[in-house]
Amino acid sequence: xxxxxxxxxxxxYLLDVPPVSRPSMAAHQMEFGYPKESFQGxxxxxxxxxxxxxxxxxxxxxxxxxxxxxxxxxSKPWSNEEVGASDPNDQTSSSKDGDxxxxxxxxxxxxxxxxxxxxxxxxxxxxxxxxxxVLDDGYKWRKYGQKVVKNxxxxxxxxxxxxxxxxxxxxxxRLSEDCRMVITTYEGRHTHSPCDDENSSEHECFSxx
DNA sequence: CGATTTTGACCGGCGC
DNA sequence: GCGCCGGTCAAAATCG
Numbered sequence: 001x002x003x004x005x006x007x008x009x010x011x012x013y014l015l016d017v018p019p020v021s022r023p024s025m026a027a028h029q030m031e032f033g034y035p036k037e038s039f040q041g042x043x044x045x046x047x048x049x050x051x052x053x054x055x056x057x058x059x060x061x062x063x064x065x066x067x068x069x070x071x072x073x074x075s076k077p078w079s080n081e082e083v084g085a086s087d088p089n090d091q092t093s094s095s096k097d098g099d100x101x102x103x104x105x106x107x108x109x110x111x112x113x114x115x116x117x118x119x120x121x122x123x124x125x126x127x128x129x130x131x132x133x134v135l136d137d138g139y140k141w142r143k144y145g146q147k148v149v150k151n152x153x154x155x156x157x158x159x160x161x162x163x164x165x166x167x168x169x170x171x172x173x174r175l176s177e178d179c180r181m182v183i184t185t186y187e188g189r190h191t192h193s194p195c196d197d198e199n200s201s202e203h204e205c206f207s208x209x
Numbered sequence: 210c211g212a213t214t215t216t217g218a219c220c221g222g223c224g225c
Numbered sequence: 226g227c228g229c230c231g232g233t234c235a236a237a238a239t240c241g
Contacts, residue, residue, distance in 0.1 A: 143214055145233060158232070162213090171232090 125185040127175075132182075134159070134172060139190060141170065152176045165191045 134141065134157075141159035148155045156173035168188040175181040 142212085144235095146215075147231065147233095150230070156231085169232095 123185055123187045125183060128182050128184065129180050130182050139163070139168070149173065154179065161190060163190070163192050 140162045142162045143157055143159050145158040146155050147158070152173055153176040154174040156171055159170045159172065161168040166188075168186065168190050170187065171183075171185040173183050175183065
């Protein structure tokens with residue numbers, strides 16, 4: 001167990017999103033409460049365009065008592081078999097096997113080895129207090145599944161970035177103890193900037209990182 | 210009409 | 226080896 005997942009670059013952060021938060025938070029998004037350097041210091045893998053994911057309009061700093069930040073313990077160490085590079089920053093690893101077709105890629109040879117796609121993608125887990133499930137982080141997501149998981153009363157939703165070359169995924173689930181708390185887990189890194197998706201001028205600020 | 214969501218089935222990994 | 230569980234696929238339904 002140990003020694004294998006110490007590397008798991010999964011971090012969790014707790015943010016506090018005011019109840020008025022709407023699916024369009026991005027309209028008035030702002031950087032977390034802290035500079036992106038903070039994330040890097042924590043082992044955060046910053047997406048190509050800069051900072052990680054922008055979420056809350058009311059992000060609280062780590063020093064705030066209501067904020068928790070923990071490293072997500074992975075039951076599965078995301079075996080990084082050969083996906084090699086072992087460096088999540090190595091973007092080539094993600095572009096080599098997927099040739100951008102996440103939706104058709106595996107439809108073929110269904111009976112065969114599905115894929116050894118157990119690559120260790122960087123994962124960030126945010127715990128936010130919000131009444132909306134999907135926080136608008138500037139990217140466009142498409143839901144591809146929903147599952148009821150064992151330890152949670154609420155179903156977990158699976159989303160993928162709709163951008164062509166981007167295979168970033170995210171899982172969204174609510175805490176069973178507190179249905180106002182939403183846990184969003186991002187997996188992978190975007191190969192594009194948010195405004196690339198939305199092409200809505202509102203997001204231009206994203207690319208400034 | 211195209212894009213997105215829903216939903217059940219399928220598959221692989223892991224624990225027992 | 227078997228069963229459980231999480232994650233993904235894909236067809237159908239729904240939405241804009």
